[in-house]
Amino acid sequence: MNDTAPTETLDTYIRTVENQEIKGLLLKLKNEMRKPDVAWQDLRSILIPMEQKDPNTTKDILLLLIKES
Numbered sequence: 001m002n003d004t005a006p007t008e009t010l011d012t013y014i015r016t017v018e019n020q021e022i023k024g025l026l027l028k029l030k031n032e033m034r035k036p037d038v039a040w041q042d043l044r045s046i047l048i049p050m051e052q053k054d055p056n057t058t059k060d061i062l063l064l065l066i067k068e069s
Contacts (some may be wrong), residue, residue, distance in 0.1 A: 013064060022057055025050045029061070 010030055017023045029046045032038055051058040 008064060009068065010061070010064060013060065017057065019054065022050065022054050025053075026057075026061065 010026075010033075014023060014026045014030065017026060025046055029043065029050070032042050032046060035042075047058060047062075050061075
C-alpha cells in the first residue's frame with residue numbers, strides 16, 4: 001500500500017490559488033521560468049510584487065521551486 005501524498009508541482013499549486021492577481025503573477029513566473037535564458041532579475045521582478053501582496057504564497061512557491069530543482 002502506498003500512503004504517500006501526490007507531489008505538488010507549480011502547476012497543481014497554481015490551480016489551487018483563488019486570488020486572480022496572485023494567480024496571474026504565478027502564471028507569469030511559470031512562463032518566465034520556461035525560457036532557457038531566464039535571468040534572475042526577470043524572476044525577481046515578479047517575486048517582489050508577489051511577496052508584497054501575499055508573503056505566504058511567495059514562501060510556498062520558493063519552497064516548492066527548491067524541492068523541484
